[in-house]
Structure formats: C-alpha cells, structure tokens
Amino acid sequence: MPDISDLTQIAPLVALAAAALVVIVVDLVVPARISRGTILLTAVAGLLLTGWYLMDVWGQVASLPEFAAGALAPFGGALALDGLSLAAAALLLGVALVAVLLSTTEPAQDMSGYISLILFAALGMMVLAGTGDLMVMFVALELLSLSLYVLVAFRRGRAEAREGAFKYFLLGSVAAGLLLYGFALIYGVTGATNLAGIAAYARQGAVAPLYHAGFALVLIGFAFKLALAPFHTWAPDAYQGATVPVAAFMAVGTKTAAFVALARFLWSAVPIDAGLAQSYLAPIGVLAGISMLVGSLGALFQTNLKRLLAYSGIAHAGYLFLPMMSLTPEGLGQALFYLFAYLCMAGGAFAVITARLAEANAAKGAAAPAADIEDLTSWRGLYQSRPGLALLMALFFLAMAGMPPTAGFTGKLLLISGGLAAGAGWLLAAMVASTAISAYVYLRVVGTLFRSPEATPAAAAAEPLPAGAVGIVPSPAAAPAAMAWERVAVGIVLVGLAAGLIILGLFPSLLLPGLEGLLPLR
DSSP: OOOHHHHHHTHHHHHHHHHHHHHHHHHHHSOHHHHHHHHHHHHHHHHHHHHHHHHHHHHHHHTSSSTTTOOBOHHHHTBOBSHHHHHHHHHHHHHHHHHHHHGGGSOSTTHHHHHHHHHHHHHHHHHHHTBOBHHHHHHHHHHHHHHHHHHHTTSTTOHHHHHHHHHHHHHHHHHHHHHHHHHHHHHHHHSOOBHHHHHHHHTTSOOOHHHHHHHHHHHHHHHHHHTOTTSOTHHHHHHHHSOHHHHHHIIIIIHHHHHHHHHHHHHHHSOSSHHHHHHHHHHHHHHHHHHHHHHHHHHTTOOBHHHHHHHHHHHHHHHTTSGGGGOOHHHHHHHHHHHHHHHHHHHHHHHHHHHHHHHHHHHHTSOOOHHHHHBGGGGTTHHHHOHHHHHHHHHHHHHHTTOTTSHHHHHHHHHHHHHHHHTOHHHHHHHHHHHHHHHHHHHHHHHHHHSOOOOOOHHHHHSOOOTTOTTOOOOGGGSOGGGHHHHHHHHHHHHHHHHHHHHHHHOGGGTHHHHTTSSOOO
C-alpha cells in the first residue's frame, strides 16, 4: 500500500495534474473578458511549480550514495525516479512551457480545454519517461496519445486538422494494440511486468521464442511514437493539421518521452550476451538508418514548412540511435544532449512561424490563412521586411544542418563520437548521407529568407494589398496594444531558445556531464 513518502516523491506529477484541472475550473469562475489571460498564466504557474517540486526530488535522488545507480521507486517500483527520468522531465517541462507561451497567439475559443490537454499530454510524457512497469508505461502512452489526438484536431474548420487527427488516431490505435500484445507476450514468458523482473529474466542467457516476438512488437509500437520509418506516415499530416504550438510540442515532447522509455526498456530487456544483444539491436539500427534517409529525402519535396519540419524530425529521430547501438551510459547522455539541442532548433523554428502568424493576425484583425504563412514561398524576402525574424529562422535551420557554433553542430559531433565507440560504421554512413541531403533542404529555406522579393506589377503595386497576404509581413507596430503581451511571450521563447542554442554549442560542458551515467552499466 502506498505511503506518504510515495506521494511526496511524485509531487511534480501531482502538481502538473492539478494545474491541468485548475485551468478548466478557472475558465468556469473567471469573467470571460479576462479568462484567456488567466488560463495561460495559471498554466505557466503550474509548470513553474512542477519544476520547483522536480528540483526537490532531484535533490533527494542526488543525495543517494550512488547517483547513477540510485533511484527512488515509489508504488512498488511502478515509477523509477532516477537521473534519467528527472533529466527527461526537465526537458519535457521546457517543451510544455514553450507550447503554452506560443499558445498565447491562438484564438480564445475553448482555450481552457486546449491548454488542459497540453498539460495532460505533458503529464503522460513525464510518467512515460520515468516508468518502471509495462502497465504504467502503456497507461502513460495512452494518456499522452489521447490528448494529442484531440489537440491535432483542435483547429476547427480545417480539413487538414481532421485528416491529420484521423490518421494519427487510426495508426496510433494499431500501434497501441501491437505494443500491448508485445507486453502480454513478455509477461507470459517472464511472469513480470516490472522492468526489474524482466531484466532478471533477460540476464539468465537463453530466452524463449515468444520473448523475441514480444520484443519485436514493442519495438514496432515505439517506432510509431518516434516516427521512425516506415512507421512515420502519420507525422507530416498530423504536423500540418495541428496548430503551430501543438506541432512544436509533438515534435520534441513525444520524441523525448518515447526515446527515454524505449532506452529504459532496452536497458532491461536486451540480453547481456553480446551476440544475442547485437541481434536485438540490429533491427533498431536498420529502422534508424532508414529513418535518416526517408526523412531527409522526404523533406526535399516539401513546400509547407510544418511538413518539412516533420520530415526533418523523422531524420533526427534516426540520429538519436547512433550512439545507442552499444547501450552505454555515455551514449545515452550524448543522445539526451542532442534532444536538448533539438528543443532549441525545432522549437525555435516553430516559434518563428508562430510569430509571423501572430503579426499577420494582429494586422488583419482576424485569423490569417495559416496555409499562406506556412508555405515556403511566403517567406521569400523576409530579411528585407523583418530582418530579426529572418536571422533567427536562419540560425535555427543552420543549427539543424549542423553548422558551428550552434548546439546542432556540437550535438552531431557527440552522436558521431558515440557511433564510432559503438562500432556502427554503416549507420554513420547513413547519417553522413542524410546530413548532406538535409543541408541542402535547410540551406534552401535560408536562401529563400534572403532572396529579393518577387517584383510586383505596377498596377498591382498601386493597389494596397491586404495585411496578412502571402509574402506580406506586417509590422508589429500595426498590432493593437492588447496584443503586446502575446508578442512578449513569443519573444521570450525566441530569445531563450536562440541563446540556449548558442550557449550549448559553445559550452556543452554546462550540460553534458550531468547527462552522463544516468543509468548504470548493464
């Protein structure tokens, strides 16, 4: 039976769940004219309170005799509060905070439900990253999945939103069924759902054939959540249909939670025998290599920026497994560092798109056509009208291409180093090819930003164009004063992510040592 210490150890999760519920209550009791701002401030306060409790739990774990091997295990080991889960939770809180701040630009319609779903999804992600039991893992996965299914469809009146949500839900349901069936097979063989019990079975040496089948089904389920090819087909449509803050939240948050949960599962379920372990890890390497190439090649043909970033995310999901082919704590730390860098890169790119949409909406007085702003052609000549946004967008895309001195460059060096240590030469070759193709895609976007705007016919030039039209970036001065706080929120995100990208690129030692050795040696 759980005691009071169990509840104090999960205080961050309780705080986040409470914030998600309070947001709904606030909408019921606060006057309509101030409800939108109050809801957003409540969500930010809830995330900050969760972070404060998280620091307290981190102190408890750090005080254990062996930080790497030590963990708090509330509820009989159903949760594993160790260095890995706490580092992932910190990253996920950052992702959720970025999504909430970017959501200040979204219409006020049903804002409480929208923000509450973001917080519930973040809660599912945090539990998934710190699960110690297969059943808890499945419940957490469904909590975040069901929240995201609804969030993708939240853009009312948009056929793309309905289509993306339906594809995501349909394929996600199939993947959930495969994952649960894999869990059932593993339980049938090992007699345990706890990861510690599964690890004890895997370390015995010989494993039953049904164990192999269960492991394969679990891998397929996680490959879907990570958008690894060929289980990636939902991602471009879901990203395009979702609002920009939700797309940013999915791009980084889902990838982080699923990767950490899969890493924890691999640490327990892969046999110790070197030959058998390689046969278990080889399919993961194949999926990662295919994802690198499919993601980079798919991005070549995209003109919608959100679809382009979706394919980019598929390639980046493959990069994460390069140092993981040997299942060492150092490789896990290198992959986690790249996830922090990816938050700055991808989150920053989505934030710039949000800023442009917000400016167009403020100048027009109504919702601007999202498809116009998301189309790459509308970004041509942005440097001439909005040099600040153009330079930030160029920074984020150059970082994804791996240009120094950004964290994208440092992160890729760490991944390559981990791949060399793991002896994954063929996977390194796939990464080099993917990076070269992706560099062309990213540089094409950067070139569009600095290219001269298309010439306008004299007759058309004499006629005033509507604000928010394709290729027109209205000045923020045109926005009413009431929108100033929204621009401040987006500006905080842009400056914070850009600064993090440069600081982590120049001084990786500020973060990397804290990410190494988060799981003990196998």
